[in-house]
Amino acid sequence: xxxxxxxxxxxxxxxxxxxxxxxxxxxxxxxxxxxxxxxxxxxxxxxxxxxxxxxxxxxxxxxxxxxxxxxxxxxxxxxxxxxxxxxxxxxxxxxxxxxxxxxxxxxxxxxxxxxxxxxxxxxxxxxxxxxxxxxxxxxx
Amino acid sequence: xxxxxxxxxxxxxxxxxxxxxxxxxxxxxxxxxxxxxxxxxxxxxxxxxxxxxxxxxxxxxxxxxxxxxxxxxxxxxxxxxxxxxxxxxxxxxxxxxxxxxxxxxxxxxxxxxxxxxxxxxxxxxxxxxxxxxxxxxx
Numbered sequence: 001x002x003x004x005x006x007x008x009x010x011x012x013x014x015x016x017x018x019x020x021x022x023x024x025x026x027x028x029x030x031x032x033x034x035x036x037x038x039x040x041x042x043x044x045x046x047x048x049x050x051x052x053x054x055x056x057x058x059x060x061x062x063x064x065x066x067x068x069x070x071x072x073x074x075x076x077x078x079x080x081x082x083x084x085x086x087x088x089x090x091x092x093x094x095x096x097x098x099x100x101x102x103x104x105x106x107x108x109x110x111x112x113x114x115x116x117x118x119x120x121x122x123x124x125x126x127x128x129x130x131x132x133x134x135x136x137x138x139x140x
Numbered sequence: 141x142x143x144x145x146x147x148x149x150x151x152x153x154x155x156x157x158x159x160x161x162x163x164x165x166x167x168x169x170x171x172x173x174x175x176x177x178x179x180x181x182x183x184x185x186x187x188x189x190x191x192x193x194x195x196x197x198x199x200x201x202x203x204x205x206x207x208x209x210x211x212x213x214x215x216x217x218x219x220x221x222x223x224x225x226x227x228x229x230x231x232x233x234x235x236x237x238x239x240x241x242x243x244x245x246x247x248x249x250x251x252x253x254x255x256x257x258x259x260x261x262x263x264x265x266x267x268x269x270x271x272x273x274x275x276x277x278x
Contacts, residue, residue, distance in 0.1 A: 004164055009184040012163020013191025019155035020192070021199040026148055028212035033156075033243040038268040038277075050149045055247060057153020058160075063251030065161035072161035075252070076169035078240050081259055087239025088246065088260035090231050092267025095243060096277040098228025099219060102242040105229070106189060111197035114218035120229040125175075127233025132175040135238065 004071040020108055023054060032104015033058075034095035098124070160248045163188040168240030168256070175237055224277070235267075 023031035027050060036054060039045045066073040079087070095101040098120055100109060105124075109117020164170045164184055173182030203213060219225065236242050241249075241260050249257035271277040 006184060006187050009163050009187035010191045012159040012161070012165065013188035013193075014195050015155050015159030015162065016188065017159075017192040017195025017199070019152045019159060020196050021203075022148065022152040022155070024200070024214065025203065025211065026145060026152065028214065030214045031152075033247065034268070037243060037247070037265075038272060041265060041269050042272055050146065053146050053149045054153040054156075057150040057155075058157035058244070058247055059153075059251045060150075061154035061157030061251075062161045062166060062248035063157075064154075065158045066166075066252050069162065071164065072166070073252070074164065074167050075249070075254060076167055077256055078168045078172050079238065081255065084239050084241070084256045085259045085263045087235045087241065088263030089267040090235030090238065091242060091246070091260075092235075092264035092269075093271045094228050094230070094232030094235055094267070096228070096268045096271035097275055098225050098230075098232055099277070101232065101244070102236075103244055107192040107196055109218070110189075111193045111195075112200055112216060113197070114216070116218040116221050116225060119221045120225055123226060123229040124233035124236060127230045128175045128237035129177055131234050131237025132172055133178060136172075136176055136179060 002070040004074070008071060016103070016107060017111070020103065020111075024108070026050070030100075030104055030108045032100045032108060034092075034101040035099075035104050038092075038096045094124075156244065157248050157251065159192075160244055163191075166245045166248045168245075171242075171245070172237075172240040175240075224275075228271070228277070 020031055036051045040048055040051050105117040105120040110121055160166050165188055170182055170184050174185035246257050246260045
Protein backbone atom coordinates (compact mmCIF):
# COMPACT_ATOMS: atom_id res chain seq x y z
CA UNK A 1 0.00 0.00 0.00
CA UNK A 2 2.97 2.33 0.27
CA UNK A 3 3.74 2.66 -3.40
CA UNK A 4 1.06 4.53 -5.23
CA UNK A 5 -0.21 2.97 -8.45
CA UNK A 6 -3.25 3.55 -10.62
CA UNK A 7 -4.81 0.60 -8.79
CA UNK A 8 -4.97 2.84 -5.74
CA UNK A 9 -6.84 5.40 -7.84
CA UNK A 10 -9.31 2.78 -9.11
CA UNK A 11 -9.87 1.12 -5.71
CA UNK A 12 -10.24 4.49 -4.01
CA UNK A 13 -12.77 5.47 -6.67
CA UNK A 14 -14.74 2.26 -6.11
CA UNK A 15 -14.85 3.02 -2.36
CA UNK A 16 -16.12 6.54 -3.11
CA UNK A 17 -18.82 5.05 -5.36
CA UNK A 18 -19.88 2.53 -2.69
CA UNK A 19 -19.94 5.22 0.01
CA UNK A 20 -22.08 7.47 -2.19
CA UNK A 21 -24.43 4.59 -2.93
CA UNK A 22 -24.82 3.76 0.77
CA UNK A 23 -25.46 7.42 1.65
CA UNK A 24 -28.02 7.69 -1.17
CA UNK A 25 -29.98 4.68 0.11
CA UNK A 26 -29.81 5.96 3.70
CA UNK A 27 -30.80 9.58 2.98
CA UNK A 28 -32.92 9.26 -0.16
CA UNK A 29 -30.89 12.18 -1.52
CA UNK A 30 -27.90 12.65 -3.78
CA UNK A 31 -25.08 12.89 -1.23
CA UNK A 32 -22.75 15.36 -2.95
CA UNK A 33 -20.24 16.76 -0.48
CA UNK A 34 -20.93 20.42 -1.32
CA UNK A 35 -24.68 19.96 -0.83
CA UNK A 36 -24.29 17.89 2.34
CA UNK A 37 -21.96 20.53 3.80
CA UNK A 38 -23.65 23.64 2.38
CA UNK A 39 -27.07 22.78 3.74
CA UNK A 40 -25.57 22.47 7.23
CA UNK A 41 -25.11 26.24 6.99
CA UNK A 42 -28.82 26.89 6.41
CA UNK A 43 -30.78 27.27 9.65
CA UNK A 44 -33.97 25.80 8.16
CA UNK A 45 -32.36 22.50 7.04
CA UNK A 46 -34.37 19.81 8.87
CA UNK A 47 -31.93 16.90 8.47
CA UNK A 48 -28.69 18.29 9.84
CA UNK A 49 -27.77 15.26 11.99
CA UNK A 50 -26.92 12.76 9.25
CA UNK A 51 -25.06 15.42 7.27
CA UNK A 52 -22.79 16.18 10.21
CA UNK A 53 -22.30 12.48 11.03
CA UNK A 54 -21.45 11.65 7.41
CA UNK A 55 -18.89 14.46 7.20
CA UNK A 56 -17.30 13.52 10.55
CA UNK A 57 -17.03 9.98 9.17
CA UNK A 58 -15.34 11.33 6.04
CA UNK A 59 -12.77 13.28 8.08
CA UNK A 60 -12.23 10.29 10.41
CA UNK A 61 -11.81 7.81 7.55
CA UNK A 62 -9.30 10.09 5.88
CA UNK A 63 -7.38 10.64 9.14
CA UNK A 64 -7.14 6.89 9.70
CA UNK A 65 -5.99 6.27 6.13
CA UNK A 66 -3.36 9.02 6.33
CA UNK A 67 -1.97 7.33 9.45
CA UNK A 68 -2.13 3.77 8.06
CA UNK A 69 -0.72 4.17 4.56
CA UNK A 70 2.22 6.26 3.50
CA UNK A 71 0.90 6.73 -0.04
CA UNK A 72 -2.41 8.05 1.28
CA UNK A 73 -0.66 10.55 3.51
CA UNK A 74 1.29 12.10 0.65
CA UNK A 75 0.54 15.83 0.53
CA UNK A 76 2.34 18.21 -1.77
CA UNK A 77 1.11 21.79 -1.40
CA UNK A 78 1.13 23.62 -4.71
CA UNK A 79 -0.11 27.11 -3.93
CA UNK A 80 0.54 29.88 -1.41
CA UNK A 81 -1.95 30.05 1.45
CA UNK A 82 -3.58 33.25 0.23
CA UNK A 83 -4.40 31.50 -3.05
CA UNK A 84 -5.87 28.58 -1.10
CA UNK A 85 -8.19 30.94 0.78
CA UNK A 86 -9.40 32.59 -2.44
CA UNK A 87 -9.82 29.15 -4.03
CA UNK A 88 -11.94 28.02 -1.07
CA UNK A 89 -14.25 31.01 -1.43
CA UNK A 90 -14.72 30.32 -5.16
CA UNK A 91 -15.21 26.57 -4.67
CA UNK A 92 -17.84 27.15 -1.99
CA UNK A 93 -19.73 29.80 -3.96
CA UNK A 94 -19.49 28.00 -7.30
CA UNK A 95 -20.50 24.54 -6.10
CA UNK A 96 -23.62 25.84 -4.37
CA UNK A 97 -24.61 28.09 -7.29
CA UNK A 98 -23.96 25.30 -9.78
CA UNK A 99 -25.78 22.72 -7.66
CA UNK A 100 -22.93 20.29 -7.08
CA UNK A 101 -19.25 19.45 -7.02
CA UNK A 102 -17.01 16.60 -8.12
CA UNK A 103 -19.07 14.13 -6.09
CA UNK A 104 -22.69 15.31 -6.53
CA UNK A 105 -22.42 16.17 -10.22
CA UNK A 106 -19.22 14.33 -11.14
CA UNK A 107 -19.80 10.94 -9.49
CA UNK A 108 -23.53 10.65 -8.71
CA UNK A 109 -25.04 12.76 -11.51
CA UNK A 110 -22.75 11.44 -14.23
CA UNK A 111 -23.26 7.91 -12.85
CA UNK A 112 -27.01 8.29 -13.32
CA UNK A 113 -26.47 9.75 -16.79
CA UNK A 114 -28.08 13.08 -15.82
CA UNK A 115 -27.56 15.65 -18.58
CA UNK A 116 -27.27 18.62 -16.22
CA UNK A 117 -24.52 16.89 -14.23
CA UNK A 118 -22.64 15.88 -17.37
CA UNK A 119 -22.74 19.52 -18.53
CA UNK A 120 -21.65 20.82 -15.10
CA UNK A 121 -18.79 18.30 -14.90
CA UNK A 122 -17.49 19.18 -18.36
CA UNK A 123 -17.67 22.88 -17.49
CA UNK A 124 -15.77 22.65 -14.20
CA UNK A 125 -13.10 20.30 -15.55
CA UNK A 126 -12.43 22.42 -18.64
CA UNK A 127 -12.44 25.65 -16.62
CA UNK A 128 -10.06 24.15 -14.04
CA UNK A 129 -7.73 22.97 -16.83
CA UNK A 130 -7.67 26.48 -18.30
CA UNK A 131 -6.88 28.01 -14.89
CA UNK A 132 -4.08 25.48 -14.24
CA UNK A 133 -2.65 26.26 -17.68
CA UNK A 134 -2.72 30.00 -16.96
CA UNK A 135 -1.40 29.63 -13.39
CA UNK A 136 1.39 27.18 -14.22
CA UNK A 137 2.54 28.68 -17.52
CA UNK A 138 1.71 32.36 -17.30
CA UNK A 139 1.67 33.34 -13.61
CA UNK A 140 4.68 31.21 -12.66
CA UNK B 141 -33.57 9.02 13.44
CA UNK B 142 -32.41 5.66 14.74
CA UNK B 143 -28.91 5.25 16.11
CA UNK B 144 -28.26 2.32 13.77
CA UNK B 145 -28.87 4.51 10.76
CA UNK B 146 -26.53 7.15 12.14
CA UNK B 147 -23.80 4.54 12.53
CA UNK B 148 -24.30 3.58 8.88
CA UNK B 149 -24.01 7.26 7.85
CA UNK B 150 -20.72 7.38 9.77
CA UNK B 151 -19.56 4.22 7.97
CA UNK B 152 -20.54 5.73 4.59
CA UNK B 153 -18.57 8.88 5.43
CA UNK B 154 -15.64 6.78 6.61
CA UNK B 155 -15.60 4.81 3.35
CA UNK B 156 -15.74 8.07 1.40
CA UNK B 157 -12.81 9.57 3.29
CA UNK B 158 -10.82 6.33 2.98
CA UNK B 159 -11.49 6.26 -0.76
CA UNK B 160 -10.36 9.86 -1.17
CA UNK B 161 -7.14 9.22 0.77
CA UNK B 162 -6.26 5.88 -0.89
CA UNK B 163 -6.97 7.29 -4.35
CA UNK B 164 -4.47 10.10 -3.79
CA UNK B 165 -7.10 12.77 -4.40
CA UNK B 166 -6.27 14.44 -1.09
CA UNK B 167 -2.90 15.40 -2.58
CA UNK B 168 -3.33 18.67 -4.49
CA UNK B 169 -0.29 17.91 -6.66
CA UNK B 170 -2.03 14.82 -8.06
CA UNK B 171 -5.24 16.73 -8.81
CA UNK B 172 -3.39 19.63 -10.43
CA UNK B 173 -1.28 17.04 -12.27
CA UNK B 174 -4.47 15.76 -13.89
CA UNK B 175 -5.69 19.26 -14.71
CA UNK B 176 -2.33 20.20 -16.25
CA UNK B 177 -2.69 18.75 -19.73
CA UNK B 178 0.53 20.35 -20.92
CA UNK B 179 2.71 19.26 -18.02
CA UNK B 180 3.61 15.77 -16.80
CA UNK B 181 -0.03 14.68 -17.09
CA UNK B 182 -1.27 12.44 -14.26
CA UNK B 183 -4.22 10.21 -15.26
CA UNK B 184 -5.06 9.15 -11.66
CA UNK B 185 -8.20 11.32 -11.35
CA UNK B 186 -9.65 9.66 -14.44
CA UNK B 187 -9.26 6.22 -12.80
CA UNK B 188 -10.86 7.48 -9.60
CA UNK B 189 -13.82 8.85 -11.53
CA UNK B 190 -14.13 5.66 -13.60
CA UNK B 191 -14.30 3.52 -10.44
CA UNK B 192 -16.70 5.82 -8.61
CA UNK B 193 -19.01 6.58 -11.55
CA UNK B 194 -19.08 2.92 -12.59
CA UNK B 195 -20.00 1.60 -9.15
CA UNK B 196 -22.53 4.35 -8.45
CA UNK B 197 -24.17 4.13 -11.88
CA UNK B 198 -24.42 0.34 -11.79
CA UNK B 199 -25.61 0.36 -8.19
CA UNK B 200 -28.35 2.91 -8.85
CA UNK B 201 -29.49 0.95 -11.91
CA UNK B 202 -29.82 -2.20 -9.81
CA UNK B 203 -31.56 -0.38 -6.95
CA UNK B 204 -34.12 1.17 -9.31
CA UNK B 205 -34.79 -2.21 -10.93
CA UNK B 206 -35.60 -3.70 -7.52
CA UNK B 207 -38.70 -1.45 -7.35
CA UNK B 208 -38.72 -1.73 -3.58
CA UNK B 209 -41.36 0.63 -2.18
CA UNK B 210 -39.53 1.06 1.12
CA UNK B 211 -36.52 2.30 -0.78
CA UNK B 212 -36.61 6.08 -1.18
CA UNK B 213 -34.33 7.06 -4.08
CA UNK B 214 -33.59 10.54 -5.44
CA UNK B 215 -35.51 11.61 -8.52
CA UNK B 216 -33.78 10.64 -11.77
CA UNK B 217 -35.11 13.80 -13.48
CA UNK B 218 -32.21 16.18 -14.14
CA UNK B 219 -32.44 19.92 -13.44
CA UNK B 220 -32.38 22.31 -16.39
CA UNK B 221 -28.99 23.41 -17.70
CA UNK B 222 -29.53 27.07 -16.83
CA UNK B 223 -27.32 30.09 -16.24
CA UNK B 224 -26.88 29.29 -12.53
CA UNK B 225 -25.54 25.83 -13.31
CA UNK B 226 -23.19 27.09 -16.02
CA UNK B 227 -21.85 30.13 -14.13
CA UNK B 228 -21.63 28.24 -10.83
CA UNK B 229 -19.75 25.31 -12.33
CA UNK B 230 -17.33 27.66 -14.09
CA UNK B 231 -16.64 29.53 -10.81
CA UNK B 232 -16.10 26.18 -9.09
CA UNK B 233 -13.68 25.21 -11.86
CA UNK B 234 -11.66 28.40 -11.32
CA UNK B 235 -11.37 27.66 -7.59
CA UNK B 236 -10.57 23.99 -8.20
CA UNK B 237 -7.80 24.84 -10.65
CA UNK B 238 -6.40 27.51 -8.34
CA UNK B 239 -6.24 25.35 -5.21
CA UNK B 240 -6.33 21.73 -6.34
CA UNK B 241 -9.02 21.13 -3.70
CA UNK B 242 -12.66 20.31 -4.29
CA UNK B 243 -14.97 20.06 -1.24
CA UNK B 244 -14.36 16.37 -0.34
CA UNK B 245 -10.56 16.42 -0.33
CA UNK B 246 -10.53 19.79 1.48
CA UNK B 247 -12.63 18.32 4.32
CA UNK B 248 -10.59 15.10 4.30
CA UNK B 249 -7.40 17.09 4.88
CA UNK B 250 -8.89 18.49 8.08
CA UNK B 251 -8.18 14.95 9.30
CA UNK B 252 -4.48 15.77 9.15
CA UNK B 253 -4.99 19.36 10.41
CA UNK B 254 -3.23 20.68 7.32
CA UNK B 255 -3.05 24.44 7.31
CA UNK B 256 -4.23 24.56 3.67
CA UNK B 257 -7.45 22.81 4.66
CA UNK B 258 -7.83 24.86 7.85
CA UNK B 259 -7.87 27.97 5.63
CA UNK B 260 -9.72 26.56 2.64
CA UNK B 261 -12.68 25.01 4.48
CA UNK B 262 -13.83 28.15 6.37
CA UNK B 263 -13.42 30.18 3.15
CA UNK B 264 -15.49 27.54 1.33
CA UNK B 265 -18.17 27.76 4.01
CA UNK B 266 -18.35 31.55 3.54
CA UNK B 267 -18.67 31.09 -0.23
CA UNK B 268 -21.44 28.54 0.23
CA UNK B 269 -23.26 30.77 2.70
CA UNK B 270 -23.14 33.73 0.28
CA UNK B 271 -24.45 31.66 -2.64
CA UNK B 272 -27.27 30.24 -0.55
CA UNK B 273 -28.21 33.47 1.23
CA UNK B 274 -27.96 36.00 -1.59
CA UNK B 275 -28.12 34.06 -4.85
CA UNK B 276 -30.90 31.63 -4.05
CA UNK B 277 -28.65 28.60 -4.51
CA UNK B 278 -30.10 25.43 -3.08
